[in-house]
Amino acid sequence: MVAAWRAMPDEREAQGGLRKYDEVSPITASREEIEQAVQDADLPALLAALAMITADETLIADDLRPPTPPMGASIKGQGGMSDEAQAKARSLAVRAIVAYRDRGSPSPEVPDAAWLNRIMRFMTKDAGDDYLPLLSSELGLPRDMGAPDWRKEDLAPGRDFSVAVIGAGLSGVAAAHRLSQSGVSFTVFERSEDVGGVWWANRYPGCRLDTPNFAYSLSFAQRQDWPQQFSRQSEIQSYIAEVTRLAHLRPHIRFGVEVTGLTWDEAAAVWRLSIREADGSRSERRFNAVISAVGQLSQPSIPEIEGLDGFKGRWFHSAQWPADIDVKGKRVAVIGAGASAYQIVPSIVDEVDALRVFQRNPPWMLPTPTYHDDIKPGMAWLLRHIPYYGRWFRFWQFWIAAEGRLPSVQVEKDWKHPVSVGRANERLRQECMAHLEAQLTDRPDLLEKLTPNYPPGAKRMLRDNGVWTAALKRPHAQLITEPLARIEGDAIVTADGERHEVDVIVFATGFLASDYLHPMKVIGREGRDLHEWWAGDCRAYLGVVIPGFPNLFMSCGPNTGVVVNGSAIFSAECAVKYATSAIGEMLAKGYSAIDCRMEPFEAFNRRVDAENLTKSWGVATVSSWYRNAAGRASQTWPFSLLEYWRVTQSADMGDFVLTKAG
Known part of the structure; x- marks a missing residue:
């Protein structure tokens, strides 16, 4: 070699x-x-x-x-x-x-x-020259540009300082690697048996990426031998495991251990972590700082349906697909028509005896002929x-x-249309519709059901190589758009009174994406309960830090999702860069605590909220994990990638209330 x-x-x-x-x-x-x-x-x-x-x-x-x-x-x-x-x-x-x-x-x-x-x-x-530093960072040449430019042994050689990283998915691995490079003591807590996060948990049939694989990889571990451009779950999980091995991170990870709560100890200036061990026992650990890398898509969302507990068959969420389930010859219901359903349905349609897909809103689909190639x-x-x-x-x-499709989701105030929000958005809609219509010339009934009535970009757009419509055309498959009413014994009853007898129910209903840090109980300064303070409307400064919760950093936090012009890996690495920069400042200048001030927090959120209202996801009324229960776009980053990279490259201590150590 x-x-x-x-x-x-x-x-x-x-x-x-x-x-x-x-x-x-x-x-x-x-x-x-x-x-x-x-x-x-x-x-x-x-x-x-x-x-x-x-x-x-x-x-x-x-x-x-x-x-x-x-x-x-x-x-x-x-x-x-x-x-x-x-x-x-x-x-x-x-x-x-x-x-x-x-x-x-x-x-x-x-x-x-x-x-x-x-x-x-x-x-x-x-x-332009403003873009070149970002591009160099993504290329990773002539060196790993995202690596910390400091070492703890140089900044504070005699100071005890440790960091807890919660979660060992891609963002947790990124945080661990950067901390390792900086020489800071750290421990990663992972409740699962191995690394991978969502790529460890989600093992449903057909699970794979819908972002090009080379872009969906860490800047400091740029694998060249991906077998596909949109890799399967097992390939991605194996990649994450290999990175932890090659970077010597595995000894720092505690598997099967869940962090159930965080409490700020003002006198000691540390976070007290409540830990549930693999055997069920409980303990407490103390750390000077915490980086949360639990992600957005880790807590399954299962709708409340009357009679579910009395269902005579088996039911489960797509992210909890049982290893022992065999759907061959079964009557299967898939509830949902989003990203996971879109992958599950074509993967099992040839095995099941009957397939019923219950759809609330059809997805917009992007033509991708090579999706499975x-x-x-x-x-x-x-x-x-x-x-x-x-x-x-x-x-x-x-x-x-x-920039991707960001211009295609821009709201134009003078544009009047029952579905699209602007001229570019309408062009995108027409392209997607032409692709859909070409697949359904023989099924006008399906075309009607599969035509979205909301603007492209308001929900996650899915990659399409024709397998979704082909599966729904099968004689033993049925797409049902009537709302669910209840479950009776072995049947799902829809609002029109029709009974759909099934043996297995798969909830492809997404995640509690808006409930950041759930279900951990997080108590900050003066006993402030984070979830009570948020009251369902989660916010953070730069998506990373929160007033009243010193030394706590979030990766993939509120309003950091780049949903039409990048991948979650990009925003995660940006957040980790910001967190390690802040930790370096704490060590260099002898701070025991840094706490985000309210003024920059509020100004940032006003700016993000205003810009989100200029995008299709901010003005559409369709249900989407991009928006929280209050209807605010709480997941999405509405600006360019360059803008997020620029604001997260270094932590400005002027944005914080600073407490000197000892």
Whole structure:
């Protein structure tokens, strides 16, 4: 194997075992084999990777620059490059790869920042100087840009200071890694048996990503050998487990241990954590700071239905799919038509005797023909052999989603339409409708039921390769839009009085996404109960810190969800960056407690609320986990990715009430 990462002189920047993700194999393929592989390539990323390792300016000439048209319902292949540009790009790429092979596939050095910036500008149509730091951070070159620039042993060598991280999903692993890099003592508490968070818990049939996989990976652990662009649950969970192993985080994680409560001890300036051990016993631990990484989608939401307790069959939530359940030959009801139902239904339709899908609101679906496809063989070969190709491919996916469909969900005050909220939103609606209508020319009854009456973007938009409508067309499947009334014995009774006899009920009804930190009891300064103070309307400054709750940081907190222009991994890493910056300031300046002031908290929330009302999810009345019980968009980040990255890069101590240690 050829290690593609050049060793850095400063060991604080070393990635240790995580360098594995940059390893590639020497090239021994013939020119013909290389030409065949390049036919499957994602060309903009390949040109960038080859330009980086060869310093060949012809690879990033202006006539090869991807135009990257605005994103509609689908994304233009190859960034919208013309056929002529694609042919030239392939010819140049083959020439560069053959030359690299003939030089013995040497391990390249990371070029200087000026050349990296030039390549990034080529891919991004000359992104401004304000964007380049963010883009460099996502690329992760010439070093891990998100790593803390401090070490505890340098800032406060004699001070006892420890951090609790709650949750070992992707955001918890990110927090643990950054704390490990900074030399701060930490413990991760995970109530499950292994790492992964939602990717450990959700094991229902068909569970997989609906965000491109390369973009849905940690910036400091950029895996290159994903088998698919939208990977299955098992692949993602295995990736998270591998990262914890390679980064030596596993010894810091306590599995099967649940944090049930947090209480701020003002006199000692520590958080007292109430712990329930795996054997049911209880204990208490004390930490100077806490990073909550419990996420939004961890507490299943099960509707109250009269008679459910008396159901004669089996029922469960999709996130609690029993290992021993066999639906073969059964009459199965799936309640819900959101992301999990959308994956479950096509996966079990050929096994069950009868399938009843109970839908409240149909989803908007984005045409994605390759949703279930494996990475093409040539593309997979290039990822195994071209240094940094995986990084540039991840970078490319990040960039085309950076603004993404954000313009398509913009409210235009002069636009009058019964469904859409603006001209771009209407174009998106029409594209999605054309895709749906093409699948249902033979089933006008299903088309009527599957046509949303709310604007695109108001709810989670789903990836569609045709399997959803194909499943619902099956003769033993039925889509039911009548509201549920009650359950009687072995039947679900709808509002029209019809009985639907079933053996199994699957609740694909989502999560209590608005109930952040639930069910933990969190008591802050002066005995303030966080959930009582929130009163169902969860808010935080930058989605990370809350007045009256010192030294408590949240990842994936209120109003941090980038729902049409990025992934949860991005916002999670931003929150972790902010938290570790704040902890560094505490150590450097001798603070025992930092408590967010009310003024910046209120100003931030006013600004976010106002901007959310300019987006389809902020004005639509359709039920959605984007909004809380009060109807406020409490999950979504309405601004650009650049804006969230910028405000979370360092904690401004002017935003806090500061308490000196001892």
